[in-house]
Amino acid sequence: MNIxxxxxxxxxxxxxxxxxxxxxxxxxxxxxxxGNRDYSEQDLNWIRFLLRLKKIKMPIEKIKIYADLRYIGDTTVKERRIMLEEQKEKLISQIDEIRESIDYLNNKIEVYNNMEGKNNDK
Known part of the structure; x- marks a missing residue:
């Protein structure tokens, strides 16, 4: 496939x-x-993976390290797995923070709903 x-x-x-x-x-x-680039299906899948790493906010410096390890080969599987596990933990932490924020907002909204209900009763 061409560029x-x-x-x-x-x-x-x-x-x-x-x-x-x-x-x-x-x-x-x-x-x-x-002399034009001729991308393979494997190249396409690799680029999709790179885009996913960007989407999950892995820093470009870490993506570069991950890419270097990938190109070294299977002897780096453990290091790459560890990098992905670390990124996964960061995502889980972000999800937890978002859930806490949603809970906080829900409580605040409930307080306002109750206040509005009391005002409407007058």
Missing amino acids: SKISQILGISYDTLRYYEKIGLIKNINRDKS
Whole structure:
């Protein structure tokens, strides 16, 4: 698949794909006879994973480390797993904070609803 097709499938710009290559998140992209990028299905899946890491707010520095470990190979599986577990724990913590905030807001809304109900009784 050419860069145009990958860009369209993923909804990202050519510049983003080139930037990912430049900083080492994407490596070893095959080229066609004309020298144009020729992305494989495996490349597509890897870029999807990179976008997911960004979406879950993994810092770019950590994504770079993760990418480097991936390109080293299977000897780095443990390190990559640990990185994902750490990111998962951060997400769980954020979910807990959001739940606490929602509970707080619900209580405050209930107080206001009760106050409005008392005012309407007059």
